[in-house]
Amino acid sequence: MLDLTYETPKPKVIAGAKHDWELVIGLEVHAQVSSKAKLFSGASTQFGAEPNSNVAFVDAGMPGMLPVINEECVALAVKTGLGLNAEINLKSAFDRKNYFYPDLPQGYQISQLYEPIVGPGEILVDMGPGIARKVRVERIHLEQDAGKSIHDMDPNMSFVDLNRTGVALMEIVSFPDIRGPEEAAAYVVKLRQILRYLGTCDGNMQNGNMRADVNVSVCRAGQYEKFQETGDFGHLGTRCELKNMNSMRFIQLAIDFEARRQIAILEDGGEITQETRLYDADKNETRSMRSKEEAHDYRYFPDPDLLPLEIEQAWVDDIAASLPELPDAKRARFVGDFGLSQYDASVLTAEAENAAYFEQVADGRDGKMAANWVINELFGRLKKDDDKAITDSPVSPAQLGGIIELISSDAISGKIAKDLFEIVYTEGGDPAVIVEERGMKQVTDTGAIEAAVDEIIAANPDQVAKAKENPKLAGWFVGQVMKATGGKANPKAVNQLVAQKLAE
Ligand code: ADP
Ligand code: MG
Numbered sequence: 001m002l003d004l005t006y007e008t009p010k011p012k013v014i015a016g017a018k019h020d021w022e023l024v025i026g027l028e029v030h031a032q033v034s035s036k037a038k039l040f041s042g043a044s045t046q047f048g049a050e051p052n053s054n055v056a057f058v059d060a061g062m063p064g065m066l067p068v069i070n071e072e073c074v075a076l077a078v079k080t081g082l083g084l085n086a087e088i089n090l091k092s093a094f095d096r097k098n099y100f101y102p103d104l105p106q107g108y109q110i111s112q113l114y115e116p117i118v119g120p121g122e123i124l125v126d127m128g129p130g131i132a133r134k135v136r137v138e139r140i141h142l143e144q145d146a147g148k149s150i151h152d153m154d155p156n157m158s159f160v161d162l163n164r165t166g167v168a169l170m171e172i173v174s175f176p177d178i179r180g181p182e183e184a185a186a187y188v189v190k191l192r193q194i195l196r197y198l199g200t201c202d203g204n205m206q207n208g209n210m211r212a213d214v215n216v217s218v219c220r221a222g223q224y225e226k227f228q229e230t231g232d233f234g235h236l237g238t239r240c241e242l243k244n245m246n247s248m249r250f251i252q253l254a255i256d257f258e259a260r261r262q263i264a265i266l267e268d269g270g271e272i273t274q275e276t277r278l279y280d281a282d283k284n285e286t287r288s289m290r291s292k293e294e295a296h297d298y299r300y301f302p303d304p305d306l307l308p309l310e311i312e313q314a315w316v317d318d319i320a321a322s323l324p325e326l327p328d329a330k331r332a333r334f335v336g337d338f339g340l341s342q343y344d345a346s347v348l349t350a351e352a353e354n355a356a357y358f359e360q361v362a363d364g365r366d367g368k369m370a371a372n373w374v375i376n377e378l379f380g381r382l383k384k385d386d387d388k389a390i391t392d393s394p395v396s397p398a399q400l401g402g403i404i405e406l407i408s409s410d411a412i413s414g415k416i417a418k419d420l421f422e423i424v425y426t427e428g429g430d431p432a433v434i435v436e437e438r439g440m441k442q443v444t445d446t447g448a449i450e451a452a453v454d455e456i457i458a459a460n461p462d463q464v465a466k467a468k469e470n471p472k473l474a475g476w477f478v479g480q481v482m483k484a485t486g487g488k489a490n491p492k493a494v495n496q497l498v499a500q501k502l503a504e
Contacts, residue, residue: 017263020221024236025184025214025255026176029191030169031080031201032145032209033073039144039168040067040110047207051161059166061105066305073168074311075319076200077117077142080170082320083198084137086121090316092141093308097298102160103147111171112141113300117309123174123194124328125186129342135187136175145169170201176215176236179224181252188212188248193327197352205246214242214251216258218266237262238272242279242286254279258286330355338367347375357390360397365404373400377421399424402431411435413442415487444490446497449481452489453497456480467502474498 038045041056058065081088093115096108118140124132147165151158172191178184192203192210203210217237227235240258245251257279262272277286325333327349334345334355348358348371362370378395382388403420406412412420412435420440424431435441443449456477457464467473477498482489 018267021218021259021263021266022221022224023180023255023259024176024217024219024224024227024239025178025180026239027172027174027178027184027187027215028213029172029174029188030145030211030213031172031191031195031203033076033142033168033170034200034202035070035072035076035168037070037072038166039070039073039142041070041166043166045167047204047209049163051159051163054163055165059105059162061107067110067303069306069309070168073142074117074309076168077140077170078311078316079198079319079323080172080195080200081118081121081140082316082323083194083200083326084118084121084123084140084172086137086140087119088311088316089115089117089119090313091115091308091310092117094142094303094306095300096303097143097300099298101146101149102158103149103162103165105147105162105165109144109146110303110306111143114302115308116141123187123190125178125183125190126346127183127186129346133183133186135177135183138173138175140170140172143169143171176217176227176233176239181255184214184255185248185251188251190327193350197324197326199324208246211244211246212251214245214255215239216242216255216262217272218259218262237266238274240272240274240286241276241292243276243289245279247281250279250281253281253284254286257284261286324352334358334367338362338371340367340371344368344371344375347379351390353390357393357397361400361404363401365401366408369404369407370401373404373421377418381421381425394428395421395425399428399431406431406435410444410490411441413487413489413491415491416440416442419487440488442490443485443488444493446493449485449489449493450497452481452484453477453494453501456484457501464502471499471502474502477502 032045033039036045037043038056038059041058043056043059044054046054056065058067078088092112094110095113097111097113098108100107116139120139121137123135123137125135127133145164145167147160147162149158149160153159174187178187188210192205195201195210196203201210205211217239219235219237223235223237227233240262242254242258245254258277265272274292276289276292278289279286331342331345331349334340334348335342340348347354349355354374358370358374361374378390378393378400382390382393400421403417403424406420407414407417420431420434423429423434423438463473463476467477474495478491478494481494481498482491
């Protein structure tokens, strides 16, 4: 099904180092489940609500309150697992991860350490048109988000907003299969795309609905192969975790900085301390936040308030049957059915809405032409128009399809089509009617074009003499004729007639 070349991982080698070092990266992505209610309460998950207005008693950690699992969150986690070709665990369980923080009123986070709901899967990360890298996903577990402490509203006080407390997150953990900054960013891009196609997370990174903890280590050339052969993490270097990254650009800059930092320490004879670090975008550097906790620091234990989560295969099968066509399949189909390049197909499938729009335009028409018009004209125009979303496009697929039909039938030239597109974009209307009413039809009547050519030749004897010596100057006559006919003359006919007349 997939028309892709798999690239052997090319490790990023850091220039300027004494030795050959390779990067090893593993990502833990927190994706907010797009459910209306929280993981264990009926409180709303609406973003931007009045602080502390979406808080049920159980979210506030009130004594005696019991969590009740939200079935929708489980279904969306299963759907995500299926979309990543992962194993679904029919039995999973919730554990308490204990720590104290003012934005965590329970005193623990309910998570899934020992038995996650989703097991190993994989993501095909796009590294260029038609080139993919396979990155394995180790697991996905469901867990609660924490609230938000606000330290910058008052000089003497801190505030806490519990609206986020208890919102369902999927933690999607990759194997350390990622070998460079670009690949790490591409992994997040692809994961986000799949989640958005599935509708299980809106992927809004600005709102923090998707954020990544980026684990980075470096090792000497050859060590990674040993790790691959044996699965023994001992062959890899000590990692540092860059916390809460929510921009593709910063992910790359942070990894690059971190790799150089680690290499400098190691080449100086030092050792890497395993720790959690924060990336400072203003200074483009990472700095230590805290030493890395181990699982035992959190005193994990099975949550006694919740039964193990058991789901049925038939239910999983129903969810599987409801999966939409995913990006890789859609892109392959666009290449196969419409004859698009891998690049154009990638652009059009980046978002499901773009792909749906394109398919309506291309339906029964020239696919490549439809792709060109959607990518170059429509996307370009929407971008200029305050970055409008395709769902708000003033030009409907039927209207754009109409313009393409007028070009295909030679009723209008490509140049006039651009004017027509602008009219439809700003004023609306049926393209065929506009062409008729405003006299935009292409002149294919050779008699009329011939008359215009004759006139211009007669008026410019000097230019004619020059053009007879240098045929390249014929273009000037073509331009004049196009001008004289208001751009409506069929360019092919004009070219032919000009060449013919100049040769006489
Ligand atoms: P923790 O929960 O303590 O952060 P995990 O076992 O969940 O530890 O691993 C977290 C992430 O770190 C995973 O994505 C894993 O692939 C990655 N990772 C583990 N070892 C390394 C390493 N040596 N270099 C880079 N990434 C690593
Ligand atoms: Mg982890």
